[in-house]
Amino acid sequence: MTHVVIAFHSGYGHTARQAQAVLDGALSNPGTTGRLLAVDKIVDADWDELKGADAIVFGSPTYMGGVSAPFKTFMDASSKPWYTRDWQNKVAGGFTTSASQSGDKLNTLIQLMVYANQHGMIWAGVNILPGNNSSTGSVDDLNRLGSFSGAMAQANADQGAEAMRDSDLETAKQYGKRIAEVATKLRA
16 A cells, blocks of 8 residues: 655635645545644654655745745654654655746745755656646646646635646646555655
């Protein structure tokens, strides 16, 4: 069995919805188990689960061009697993949501990637070609925001999580499946 943990923070529900899509995708890979872990509610047993996971996918909203303060608190609290190399050679990935089309989401994904690299993890990017980048493209295309580093979503600031674009959620789902597939191959 491949076990995937989605470690995320969500301020207003958008990133939580994206996290669920990543988990749904991971669980679509045969033989995969997984769960959502809200990092602002982490308890001691959660650290043990992270240690035992085959893959950890990190998710945070993009606030002011980077991860949210609660997610950064989680990052800083992981110094013991960093020192003991608990996450070394696990598959890692990341996702983020912001209100703006860009919103400097790439910086958040880079921050998550550097974090995973410091833990000795193996980062898996998005393998979906960018959509919505030609005259025949649409906001309904998968990977409409054109990210290869991780899954990106855009959610209007004046709307709740229920209004998120299906294309962004399906991109997250496909990304979760990819993470589980890569982790399964590395387990073999």
